[in-house]
Amino acid sequence: MDRPNVVYLARIMDTTPEAVVQHAVLLESKKLCDLQKKVTVEYRLTREGEKYASEGLPERVLFESFENAIPMKELQKHPSSKLGIGWLRKKGWIAIREGIVEKISDAPIGDDEKALKDLKPGVPGLDELLKRKLVEETETTDYFVSITTEGEVLVETGLDLRMEAGTLTSEQIRTGEWENLKLRRYNVTTPPKRIYAGKKHPYQQLIDEMRSVLLEMGFTEMYGEIVQSSFWNFDALFQPQDHPAREMQDTFFLDMEEKLPENYEAVRDIHEFGGDTSSVGWGGKWKEEKARQCVLRTHTTGLSIQYLKDHPDEPAKAFCIGRVYRREAIDPTHTPEFEQLEGIVMDRDVSFRHLMGFLKEFYHRMGFENVRFRPAYFPYTEPSVEPEVYVEGLGWVELGGAGIFREEVTAPWGVKYPVLAWGLGVSRVAMLKMGLKDLRQLYKSDVDWIRNSPVNRKEEI
Ligand SMILES: N[C@@H](Cc1ccccc1)C(=O)O
Structure with a gap:
């Protein structure tokens, strides 16, 4: 038999196949034997x-x-x-x-x-x-061992068959017996088996990093429901009731209604004629039924205005990272569910310059050096901008929206100071930071990718 397998060897050596493989690996590293691995795939009916x-x-x-x-x-x-x-x-x-x-x-x-x-x-x-799970695959691995010419020469010239000591006992050390033992050398060049420890999902690591950056910058976290009334998702943000974003093809409407909050009339008046602000509103009739209709939140900006309603007087710095929903066709850069990072700053004299400063600082801390702002439009902010970061190889990438809340948005809740507001794409940042070409990677359970993604050292595991 020129190439016995390890099961046979184990039997004649009166040991286990694992022990044979272990020794064969040692012999192989000394070029005394050849070890061949053979993987057989078999199919069996379930x-x-x-x-x-x-x-x-x-x-x-x-x-x-x-x-x-x-x-x-x-x-x-x-x-x-x-x-x-x-x-x-x-x-x-x-x-x-x-x-x-x-x-x-x-x-x-x-x-x-x-x-x-x-x-x-x-x-x-x-x-x-x-x-269809009618057949299952089983994999068996077998090892075959054969002696090399060097091995044969060694056998002929005589082997030192003294036992090798892999570990020493305290007895052997005390009595000095260890001096006569043949010690087994460590092979420090054999790569060990890779062990995959449990860790947070790479996307969650990034979200946590963003959260700690904002906490370090002095923000408090705000929370809110995924199901929102159209009132909070749209109307309170001065989004007209016939705005295209409020159409069925963009928003997931739910077969549910929610009561309008106290003082909703102020929002109605703002829409119809500007209420007691300097605005003239959108005109037309504002419909309560439309405002009561619930949606899966299309952005997290609805939470900001609710936060302001609850804290109208004191200065505020608040943020939220949460999932939002839009009826998008799925492709490498669009998914119907994604995360947004919402933030507001309210204080006596905050201005547009502070807004740009906060966003720049945030992106710098996230590792983006170059940040710029392009003019934009949102129904609820004036002025409005879109922040962009520069990414080598991609150019300027748009990352969301920002601006100063309009009077139409803040007046109904008695908010006294200017409010800087932004809503940023989180998965976009993840794509850029992880070099992904396809956003869907973040949401599927690709164990190999998760295992091989590095642990973010800024975050504790
Ligand atoms: N809500 C906007 C972003 C935004 C938030 C706050 C102020 C201005 C813009 C969006 O989803 O794109």
């Missing part, structure tokens, strides 16, 4: 797979249970209908018209069915069966 291998797939059984057409209600009584109907449709074997299931194919035997009967690595249809 219990469900075995059942179908003998009875046929549920869609096949179901297909054969009726002639050309059958009422859906009847078909649903069949024991295979639960799984079968979906597959019949997926495979294009049936059409359903007005409650009648009709055959539209002669249902040729598919690769999946062939593979079920004759399971071999690489056969077409195997992937399908794996996905």
Whole structure:
């Protein structure tokens, strides 16, 4: 036998295969033997797979249970209908018209069915069966050991067969016996097995870093519900009731209503004619029903105004990091759920310059050196800007909106001082900091990516 496997070696050496591999690795590092690893992948039917291998797939059984057409209600009584109907449709074997299931194919035997009967690595249809969990994959690893020429020479010239001591006992040290022992050398060049310790998700690490930057800058955190009335999400922010962002295609509306708060009339008056501010409002009639309608918050700015309503007098520095929802088609840079970092500063003499200062400082602390501002428009701020950061290779990247709350927004709640406000994209920052091309990476459970993402040392794990 030229290449015995470790199981055989373990048996004749009266030890375990693991111990044989361990010694073979040592011998290999001294070039005395060759160690070969062989991984075998095997496929096995699962219990469900075995059942179908003998009875046929549920869609096949179901297909054969009726002639050309059958009422859906009847078909649903069949024991295979639960799984079968979906597959019949997926495979294009049936059409359903007005409650009648009709055959539209002669249902040729598919690769999946062939593979079920004759399971071999690489056969077409195997992937399908794996996905349906009718087949499972098992991997076995075997090691083969063979002696090298150097090894043979050593055997011929005579081996020093004294036991090697891997650890010393206190007895051996005390009696001085250790001096006569053959000590096993450490091999410090063998890379150890990589251990993946538990850690926070990289995106959560970044969110926590942002949170601690803001806390360090003296902000307090504010919290709020994900479900908001249109009143707080839009109306209180002087967003007209016919604003395009309030359309069905942009916002997730819920079949729920919420009572309007005390003093909502002030907001109504502002919309209709400007109330007792210098504004002339949007004109037209402001509808209470529209304001009561609940939405999944489309931004976190609704929380800022509620915070101001609760704290109208004292100066404030508050922030919130939270998830928001918009009806976006999913692509590499858009998801219907994402995070925003909202912030407000209210104080006696704060101005636009302070706003730019706060944002610059925040981005500097997050590691972006170059920050600039472009003029923008939001119904609730004046002036309004969009902060941008410079990223090597990408250029200037827009990161959200900011401005000073308009009188129409603050007046109904008796807010006395100017309010600086911003809402920044968090996942955008994550993409830039982690060099991601696809935003979706942040939201899927890609264990390899999570394992290999570095731990953010600024944050405790
Ligand atoms: N709410 C705005 C951002 C913003 C917040 C506060 C002031 C100005 C702009 C958005 O979602 O894009």
